[in-house]
Amino acid sequence: MKISEYIVLTIFIVTGVISLTSALFNFDWYFQSQKAAPFVRWLGRGGARIFYGILGLTLIAAGVLFYLYGYR
DSSP states (O other): OOHHHHHHHHHHHHHHHHHHHHHHHTOHHHHTSTTTHHHHHHHHHHHHHHHHHHHHHHHHHHHHHHHHHOOO
């Protein structure tokens, strides 16, 4: 894999960790941001936490799996 692919996969994992951590610890700065506000309105705070937790796990899993197996 090229260095640019490693950078993208690292961004996936870091973004996933931030999303998962914010969902677990219910950070106000995360859920009051403009990007998260529509999900909080649609799903409520608890639903948005579940959504972002699943999103975080998915991003982490995708990043790790692509690190291990690459693009095929």
